[in-house]
Amino acid sequence: MLAKYQERLYALSDADRSFYRMLLPREHSLLDALELIDWQAFVPELESYYCPSMGQPAIPPLLMLKLEFLRYFCRLSDREVIARSQTDVLFRWFLQIPVRCKLPDASLLTKFRGRLGVEGFKKLFDRLVACARDANLIRDRLRLKDATHVIDNVAVPTTLQLLAQLRGRLLAVIAQLDPEAAVGFEIQADLMRVETETAEDAVKLQARLDLVLDILAWIKQQEAPSTGHDDPLWCKLQAVRELAEKITDDCVHPGKGHRTLSVVDPDARRGKHGDYYDGYLLDVMIDADSELITELELLPAGGDEAKDAVHLVEMEHATHGNQIEQLSIDGVGFNGEMLRQLEGDAGSGVAESGVAGLGVDVIVPPRDFTSGDGFPASSFELSEDGSHVTCPAGETSSYRQASKSRGTIFRFKRSQCVGCPLLAQCKSELNPQSPFGRSVTKNDYEAEYERARAKSQTPEYEAVRRRHPAIERKLNEIVRHQRGRFARYWGLPKVKLQQCMTCFTVNVKRMSRLLKAELCAESY
Numbered sequence: 001m002l003a004k005y006q007e008r009l010y011a012l013s014d015a016d017r018s019f020y021r022m023l024l025p026r027e028h029s030l031l032d033a034l035e036l037i038d039w040q041a042f043v044p045e046l047e048s049y050y051c052p053s054m055g056q057p058a059i060p061p062l063l064m065l066k067l068e069f070l071r072y073f074c075r076l077s078d079r080e081v082i083a084r085s086q087t088d089v090l091f092r093w094f095l096q097i098p099v100r101c102k103l104p105d106a107s108l109l110t111k112f113r114g115r116l117g118v119e120g121f122k123k124l125f126d127r128l129v130a131c132a133r134d135a136n137l138i139r140d141r142l143r144l145k146d147a148t149h150v151i152d153n154v155a156v157p158t159t160l161q162l163l164a165q166l167r168g169r170l171l172a173v174i175a176q177l178d179p180e181a182a183v184g185f186e187i188q189a190d191l192m193r194v195e196t197e198t199a200e201d202a203v204k205l206q207a208r209l210d211l212v213l214d215i216l217a218w219i220k221q222q223e224a225p226s227t228g229h230d231d232p233l234w235c236k237l238q239a240v241r242e243l244a245e246k247i248t249d250d251c252v253h254p255g256k257g258h259r260t261l262s263v264v265d266p267d268a269r270r271g272k273h274g275d276y277y278d279g280y281l282l283d284v285m286i287d288a289d290s291e292l293i294t295e296l297e298l299l300p301a302g303g304d305e306a307k308d309a310v311h312l313v314e315m316e317h318a319t320h321g322n323q324i325e326q327l328s329i330d331g332v333g334f335n336g337e338m339l340r341q342l343e344g345d346a347g348s349g350v351a352e353s354g355v356a357g358l359g360v361d362v363i364v365p366p367r368d369f370t371s372g373d374g375f376p377a378s379s380f381e382l383s384e385d386g387s388h389v390t391c392p393a394g395e396t397s398s399y400r401q402a403s404k405s406r407g408t409i410f411r412f413k414r415s416q417c418v419g420c421p422l423l424a425q426c427k428s429e430l431n432p433q434s435p436f437g438r439s440v441t442k443n444d445y446e447a448e449y450e451r452a453r454a455k456s457q458t459p460e461y462e463a464v465r466r467r468h469p470a471i472e473r474k475l476n477e478i479v480r481h482q483r484g485r486f487a488r489y490w491g492l493p494k495v496k497l498q499q500c501m502t503c504f505t506v507n508v509k510r511m512s513r514l515l516k517a518e519l520c521a522e523s524y
Contacts, residue, residue, distance in 0.1 A: 009101065010060055016098045023089045030073070030094045032512040036519075038131050039066070045123050049115050059104050064112040065124065066095050071109070072505040075483050078106040118493045121500040125296070126319050128507055132292050133320060137514055142288035142326045142464065144471035145312065145333075147305050148479055150298070150495065152268035152279035153487045156261045159251065160201065163208040165263045166247055170215050173237050177222070185215055209251050216244055258302065267492035271301025279487060281305070282499055285312045286474050288328070288467050292510055293474065293503045298496040306335035310342055313358055326361045328468050333364040336445020339452060363464045366453040374425045378450065380410070380440045389440055393422045397440070407443040411436045478502055 024031070039062060046061035070091060071081040085091040085103050092099070116124075132138045157165060167189060175182035192211055196204045219241050225231045243266050250259040261268050261278055270278050281299040286292060295312040299305075309329055316322065327333075327342065342360040380389040380397075388397045389410045395417075397410035417423055417430060417437025427438045443449065455461050479485035484502040487495045 010063065010097055012096060012098055019099055020089065020093045024093055025090070028090060029509065029512060030090055032516050033508050034094050034096075036512050036515040037128075037508055041131055042124055042127055045120075045127055046116075049120055059108065061112070063095055063097065064104070064109065067104075067109060068112070068501060069505060069508065070094065072482060072501050073509075078109045081109075082106045113497060118497045118500065121497050121504070125500045125504045125507075128504055128511075129292070129294055130320060132290065132507070132511055133322075135511075135515065137290045137511065138287045138292055138294060139289045140322045140324050142328060142467065143285050143294065143313075143324050144288050144468055145283070145285045145309055145327060145329045146468075146471040146475060147273075147281050147283040147299075147308075148475045148485075149271065149273040149277050149301065150280040150282050150479075150484065150499070151277055151486050152262075152265050152495075153490060154262045154265045154268065154278075156278050160205055160208060162247065162261075162263065163205070163212055163251070166244055167208070167212055167215065169240055169263055170212070170219075170244060173233070173240050174215070174219075176233055177237065181218065185211070185218075188214070205251070209248060212244060212248055216241065216248065258300070265487075265490040267300060267495075268487075269300040269302055271303075273301075277301060280492065280495055282475075282478070282484065283308045283312065284471065284475060284478070284503070285309075285316070285327075286471055288470060290510070290514060291470055291474060292507050292514075296499060296503050298492060298499055300492065305332045306338040309333060309338055310358070313342060313360055317358070324358075324360050326363060326464065328363045328464050328471075330468070331365050331367060333362060334367045334449070334452060336443060336448045338362075339364075339448040340445060343448065343451070362452065363455065363461055364452055365465070366449070366456050374427065375422075377440050377442055378446070380442070382442055389442060391420075391422075391426070391438070391440075393420050393426075395420065399436070407441050409439055409441050411439045413437060474506070477506055482506060 042065060043062055046065060050058050050061060067081055067085065070076070070085065071078065074081070074084075076084065082103050082105070085095060092101075097103075113121075129138065167185075171182050171185055174185070189211060192207050196207045199207075219237060222237075225234055227234075229235070243260070243263065246266075247260050247263075250256065258269055260266050261270060268279050270276060271281060273281070279301050281301055281303045283297045283299060283303075283305060284293055285295045287294050295316045297308055297312060297315070299308060309327065313324060313327065316324065333339075339362055341357060342362050343357050375392055379392050382389050386408070387400060390396050391412065395412060398413045398416070399411040401409050401411075414430060414435050414437045417427065420426065423430075430437060478499075482502045482505060484499060488498050489495055
């Protein structure tokens with residue numbers, strides 16, 4: 001009975017339709033989105049997160065998704081989108097609800113996001129891309145990939161403040177498990193503050209770090225409750241313990257990198273994208289023909305863009321079962337490991353080097369790794385067993401050692417180079433204090449780099465690179481027009497949820513324009 005009542009409650013009557021027709025504008029992007037996007041395609045995915053046999057019938061999940069879409073489409077808060085939907089005829093028609101239908105409370109949008117989570121919103125984004133593929137909007141000829149930064153929603157504290165915040169979070173959980181132990185640590189913290197009040201910052205920092213380490217030692221001595229390791233309070237304690245171990249390790253090893261910046265948003269990191277920033281890195285791949293976003297990923301600031309390019313291609317293939325022909329990426333993609341993983345024969349999946357590849361032809365601006373010495377490394381012939389190289393003058397290297405980067409350094413004796421007739425062309429000057437002459441680094445990915453450099457000399461390369469600015473315009477739309485530059489939430493999963501919905505909205509707008517253009521072309 002309740003389910004049927006819900007259906008009647010949200011069903012449009014003829015009177016409702018007549019009323020809307022009198023007031024709606026003749027043209028609007030929301031009208032296009034409602035008419036041209038197959039919203040019913042999302043219903044099975046949405047309903048999989050609800051249990052129809054338990055409790056009262058839920059508010060139609062498609063209605064909640066449309067409210068989320070309107071929130072991003074018009075850059076509104078939860079409260080604002082509900083308030084506007086109460087009075088805006090266009091909003092109500094887009095939601096397909098009766099004129100007198102009461103809208104859900106704004107707090108239910110938070111529950112809706114929590115129910116679906118980042119996994120659910122990513123599936124909705126993938127479903128939209130699948131709809132675009134079904135409409136023949138997306139082709140697999142060329143993908144464009146680039147990344148931009150997302151600024152986190154926290155005030156980054158100093159290390160002293162960070163340790164104080166961490167201590168407070170640890171004691172808040174301990175107080176629920178053992179109030180007496182929490183009071184004891186609070187007294188210890190008060191004494192520590194008094195003793196270090198006039199001390200230097202280094203002394204204050206060490207004292208606060210020692211106290212956090214003492215608290216961690218106490219936590220490690222505790223045993224799981226009788227209810228088991230799934231006890232909510234115990235899980236909460238272990239989660240804050242892991243965070244504390246990461247932050248204390250950052251303090252002990254300050255040069256390690258990828259420091260945790262805040263206990264409020266423990267996933268945010270410091271990176272450089274033009275200037276230094278604190279937050280995340282949004283990595284996006286679009287179809288060059290339709291300019292629709294086909295994949296996205298959110299990384300902590302400073303994430304490996306080259307490695308993620310492989311991940312994006314693999315994700316799209318796993319989701320849609322397609323084979324991308326080409327990928328255009330900026331200079332960060334001139335990475336041997338990435339090139340080897342992506343490139344290869346599409347049929348056999350094996351690259352020229354014999355290593356499995358994904359069969360994607362990568363277009364990337366090349367870089368010059370050569371030193372200031374005359375002959376490049378490619379002029380030195382590597383032996384079959386890789387034990388030595390032969391220089392243009394016919395001399396064989398005498399020493400071999402592994403490079404810190406992916407490669408091998410080959411060295412010639414000083415005596416081999418001193419009397420060489422090609423010395424002036426090979427090396428500008430010999431170090432009189434060194435027993436060595438010329439040194440040559442043969443990169444393990446030299447074949448991949450040479451292949452990329454050869455491509456850069458072709459007309460096809462120029463044609464593809466002329467299309468690459470389209471991804472930069474798309475990122476500009478995401479971060480500026482849709483306000484994707486700033487994180488609305490804390491934590492990588494929630495910020496990724498935001499970016500999934502932002503890209504979903506951007507794709508809906510683009511799909512509507514493309515499908516409308518096709519309809520107009522067919523009518524002429």
